[in-house]
Amino acid sequence: MKGRARILVVDDSEANCTMMAALLAQVGYAVETARTVAEAMKLADDEPRDLYVIDSYFTDARGTELCRRIRALDPEARVIFYSTAYGDADTEAALQSGAHAFILKPDIDELLRTVARLLD
Numbered sequence: 001m002k003g004r005a006r007i008l009v010v011d012d013s014e015a016n017c018t019m020m021a022a023l024l025a026q027v028g029y030a031v032e033t034a035r036t037v038a039e040a041m042k043l044a045d046d047e048p049r050d051l052y053v054i055d056s057y058f059t060d061a062r063g064t065e066l067c068r069r070i071r072a073l074d075p076e077a078r079v080i081f082y083s084t085a086y087g088d089a090d091t092e093a094a095l096q097s098g099a100h101a102f103i104l105k106p107d108i109d110e111l112l113r114t115v116a117r118l119l120d
Helices: 014-026 037-046 063-073 088-096 108-119
Strands: 006-010 030-034 051-054 078-083 101-104
Touching: 006 014, 006 037, 014 030, 014 108, 030 037, 037 051, 037 063, 051 063, 051 108, 063 078, 063 088, 078 088, 078 108, 088 101, 101 108
Parallel strands: 006 030, 006 051, 051 078, 078 101
Antiparallel strands: none
């Protein structure tokens, strides 16, 4: 699915969105970005993506809320948390909200491996 897979990266940092979009596009994925939960949900409502890479915290909501909303919209949606939030409670909350993986920033190699595993 790699060449056609569509990914939505959701992170409140413009620099993180730009970096992740560039890296994921370089290996063949179609990538869009959003910086708020509201923006991400509008994009997801308009057209579901194959995979979502989301941060844990935003100014307008938590990543766990976004994950639950995405999974309610599309129960088959694949979601990866990519975050600096560190701790078992953060990981557990992400996985309980429906995420397939929780990866700590800045482990970009693990992010790319997990994206490939979930999409290929």
